[in-house]
Amino acid sequence: MGEIIYLRDQHFAEFHDKCFLLLSASNHIELSRQLTKTLHHMLVTKNTPVALYHYLPTGQLRLIYYFSFGSNIEYEDEISSIRSFEALSHSQLTYYALNGEHETWGYVAHPPSSYIGSTHWISSLVDIAMHQLGLLSAKCIDRQQAKLKTSRRLLSKDIHLFTNIEEILDRHRQRWRDIFHACGICLASQGALHRFGHCPSDHQLLQQLSWLSNDAEQTDVIEFEGSHQGSLAVKLSLAGTHHGWLLLFRDQPFTNKHVDSAIHRALSCWLTYEARMARVLADDLALTIAALEISHTNRQFITTAQQLASLKPAIHSAPRAVTSAEQNNK
Incomplete structure (x- = not known):
């Protein structure tokens, strides 16, 4: 974590309180809100927007x-159109990297502002935010992994209970x-849509699946x-x-009357670790579907074998056709 520089500056009178809010954030959305809000406050120019980008694998x-x-x-x-670090680095935006222990988590960026204070303040703010991001991510990953392990264990039992x-x-x-x-x-599998909760309409789902297949x-x-x-x-x-597709849906992350619709359309609702956990669930579901298919095929084989076995007595007792040679011998 960067060194916090103590300066007598009216713009940073509440800096430590803001840092405490960052450290007390209980989820990623709350932390993102506090980070962008605090940086916005520090930039002096009150109409300077602040954007937070997540770096994907x-x-x-x-x-x-x-x-x-x-x-x-x-x-x-410009803010809504940025999709890569190259685009960010060639833009007019000022940006700061949120560097984790092993990788870059993302970037916080803003247009040029009238801020003339020491950059140590912003560096300290970003370091504190990254520290809390690491803790939140580790905590969320551990919690989700534990729940997914429970789900996997129950799924393996249900394969033998349900058909x-x-x-x-x-x-x-x-x-x-x-x-x-x-x-x-x-869950889109074997030509069927299994929906539950608040989902898009069947027409919208079919549009998404068509795009995925093409x-x-x-x-x-x-x-x-x-x-x-x-x-x-x-x-x-x-x-x-x-075997198909697993589709998860979330409402838009937040609504703000000051945010342009183009910004809204560019907002992401899923973080990298959440996508990785969804991948784990999808693998479990694919294994479950395959096991059900095998079980269904085995039941069909058993049924066919039973039917054939039931026909054997009838086959043995049926009158046998007499050949012409046998008739001549008589």
């Missing part, structure tokens, strides 16, 4: 939070919604934007076999 940047008390139309299009995916989904759906803080979940460069985890914002699609695959 793919190398992309996604806007996850935006704070502004006023309207600064001049930079809204179809609908029964399993009905048993586990609320647990999965709670794990991912999702308003709705849909995208030749798709990855295993995709977050939708624009009119499908808040949707996370995870491929269900096992040993090269595509």
Whole structure:
């Protein structure tokens, strides 16, 4: 963590209180709000917006939070259009990296401002925010992993109790919604849509699935934007076999009357560790579906074998046709 420089500056009279709010944040949205709000306060120019970008393993940047008390139309299009570090570095925005122990978590950025104070203050603020981000991420990951382990254990038992995916989904759906803080979940498998909670309409879901099937460069985890914002699609695959898609849905992260609709459309609703956990659940579901398919096939074989076995007495007792040779011998 960077050294906190103590200066007599009226603009930083509440700095320590703001830092305490950062350290007391209980989730990523609250921390994002406090970080962007505090930096906005420090920049003096009150209509200077502050944006927070999350760095994805793919190398992309996604806007996850935006704070502004006023309207600064001049930079809204630029802020909402940034999708990579290269674009950020070539923009007019001033940015600061949120560097973790092993990787860069993201960047906080703002347009040029009238701030003339020491950059040590901002560096200290960013260091404190990154420290809290690391703690929150570790805590959230541990909690989700524990819940997913419980879900996996129960799934393995249910394979022997239930005969179809609908029964399993009905048993586990609320647990999965709670794990991912999702308003709705849909499982698209074998040509059927299994929906529960607050989900898009069937027409919208079919649009998303059509786009997924036509995208030749798709990855295993995709977050939708624009009119499908808040949707996370995870491929269900096992040993090269595509079993369908798991779709998780969230409402927009926040609404703010001062935020332009273009900013809203660019906002991401899912963090990297959440997408990774969704991948784990998708793998468990793919394994469950495959096991159910094998179980169904075995039952069909058993039924067929039983039917054939029941026909044997009838076959042995049926009159045998007499050949012409046998007739001549008589």
